[in-house]
Amino acid sequence: MNMLKEKYTNFEAISNGIFKCKHYDQSLVIKIISIPTAEHRNGVPKEIIREVSLLKELDHTNVVRLVDVMSNKRDVFLVFECLDNTLHNFLINPAIFLYPTLIKEFLFQIVNAVAYIHSRKILHRDLRPENILIDFGTHAVKISDFGSARTFEVPFLYSNKVGCPFYRAPELLLGSSNYSTPNDIWSVGCIFGEMVLGQPLFRGGSDMELLNEIFTFLGTPTEETWPGVTSFRKILAQMGPRKEPKDMNRIFSELEPAGIDLLSLLFEILAVSLILNHMGTRKSKASIARWRMETQSKFIEFGLNLP
Numbered sequence: 001m002n003m004l005k006e007k008y009t010n011f012e013a014i015s016n017g018i019f020k021c022k023h024y025d026q027s028l029v030i031k032i033i034s035i036p037t038a039e040h041r042n043g044v045p046k047e048i049i050r051e052v053s054l055l056k057e058l059d060h061t062n063v064v065r066l067v068d069v070m071s072n073k074r075d076v077f078l079v080f081e082c083l084d085n086t087l088h089n090f091l092i093n094p095a096i097f098l099y100p101t102l103i104k105e106f107l108f109q110i111v112n113a114v115a116y117i118h119s120r121k122i123l124h125r126d127l128r129p130e131n132i133l134i135d136f137g138t139h140a141v142k143i144s145d146f147g148s149a150r151t152f153e154v155p156f157l158y159s160n161k162v163g164c165p166f167y168r169a170p171e172l173l174l175g176s177s178n179y180s181t182p183n184d185i186w187s188v189g190c191i192f193g194e195m196v197l198g199q200p201l202f203r204g205g206s207d208m209e210l211l212n213e214i215f216t217f218l219g220t221p222t223e224e225t226w227p228g229v230t231s232f233r234k235i236l237a238q239m240g241p242r243k244e245p246k247d248m249n250r251i252f253s254e255l256e257p258a259g260i261d262l263l264s265l266l267f268e269i270l271a272v273s274l275i276l277n278h279m280g281t282r283k284s285k286a287s288i289a290r291w292r293m294e295t296q297s298k299f300i301e302f303g304l305n306l307p
Contacts, residue, residue, distance in 0.1 A: 003070060004032065004077060020082055023067075030067055031082040034075050044076055051146045052078070057120055062113035064133060064144040080144070085136045087191070088129035091198060100256070102139065103195045104302065106132075107188075109141035114188055117143065118181045121152040126163035127187035129194065152180065165207065166190065166200045170214050170221075173207045174232045189266030196255050212239055218267060219245035258301035 005011075008021040008030065017034040037044050055066040068079035087106065090096050098106075110132060117124055126148040133142045148162050158179065160172040169186040171179055193201045201217065204210035215221070220242045221229045229236070248260050255263070 003072060007068075008032070008079075029082045031080045033078045033080070035078065036075055037071070044071075047147055048076060048078075051149065054122055054146050054149050054151070057122070058117065060113060060116045061140075062109045062142055063116065064142045081142075083133035083135045083140065083142060085134045086130055087132040087134055087141075087195075090134060091129055091194065098195050098198070100254075103192075105139055106134070106141055106195065107192055110143070110188060110191065113141070113143040114184055117149075118184065122146075123150050123152065123158075123181060124184050124187075125149060125158070127184055127191065128164045128167045129191060130164075132191070163187070165204075165210055166202055168210070170211055173211050173214075174235060185266055189263060192263055192266065193252070196252050196259075208235075208238065211235070215239055215243050217246055217251075219243055256302070262302050 004021075007024060009024055010022045012020045014020050014031070017036075019032045019034070020029065021032060022029055035045070035048055052066065052069055055064075059065075064083075065081045066078065067081060068077075070077040070079065090098065114124070114127070124143065124146065126145060127143070131143065131145040133144050134140070150158055158177055160168075160175060160177050160179075162168075162172075165173070167187040167190045169179070169183040172183065190201050202210050202213045204213050220236070220239065223230050248264060249257075252260055252263065
């Protein structure tokens with residue numbers, strides 16, 4: 001800790017190995033995460049090396065900034081800018097009401113961050129309210145925790161046991177390891193719905209329970225809506241009779257029509273991407289362009305004019 005005290009002051013323990021403090025020369029409030037390395041035979045864990053390298057590639061107002069990296073023989077210290085809250089804290093606090101304009105304000109910043117992350121060829125893979133930092137006073141939003149993030153690779157083969165299951169796309173719950181950016185967008189849709197309802201959309205205790213909740217909500221997929229889904233027929237058979245999608249206007253009765261349309265499109269992108277895998281390149285580009293144009297128009301109708 002001595003090396004840290006040369007640059008930082010006013011240390012306050014947040015939890016085990018995590019401190020809040022200030023830089024001597026600035027008013028910047030920061031958070032320091034201490035990661036023990038002595039117990040690792042090969043030194044710094046590869047997950048930490050990966051997270052640091054990815055964060056050094058990112059520079060966006062809605063992505064948490066890695067201020068510094070320090071180390072000694074026993075620990076690595078990651079120094080981040082510090083925001084005083086998370087979206088999760090907002091959602092579980094009964095004294096805080098997420099009024100519609102605040103939901104729009106948060107969603108705008110979340111989508112901006114995710115679009116930027118994807119433009120840098122990075123998948124976050126663990127988008128959830130706990131990883132969305134918020135400044136209570138200014139309502140500034142920053143995406144954090146890139147420990148599960150990966151750069152795009154072809155083929156897109158990754159672990160499907162990643163992130164919080166509540167925000168995991170059905171493709172991953174079914175066991176697929178071939179996925180890309182639409183799965184982050186699915187998570188954004190889940191977060192958007194949670195901000196409106198005040199609770200997670202899907203809360204099953206297992207992958208099967210979560211799939212059942214998703215299909216009860218959005219309807220059972222078919223080969224037409226989800227090419228290749230019949231390869232999971234044994235799992236789908238356990239879901240019981242075919243389910244029709246629920247009326248989102250009734251579930252999200254307090255959300256304006258443009259918001260409901262936008263939420264539907266955020267969930268639809270997963271199906272769009274799967275359909276594109278079964279189409280020619282020219283058709284694929286045209287279809288995804290149409291989806292983007294429609295989504296952009298719905299953002300505008302919802303009062304969010306994204307760049």
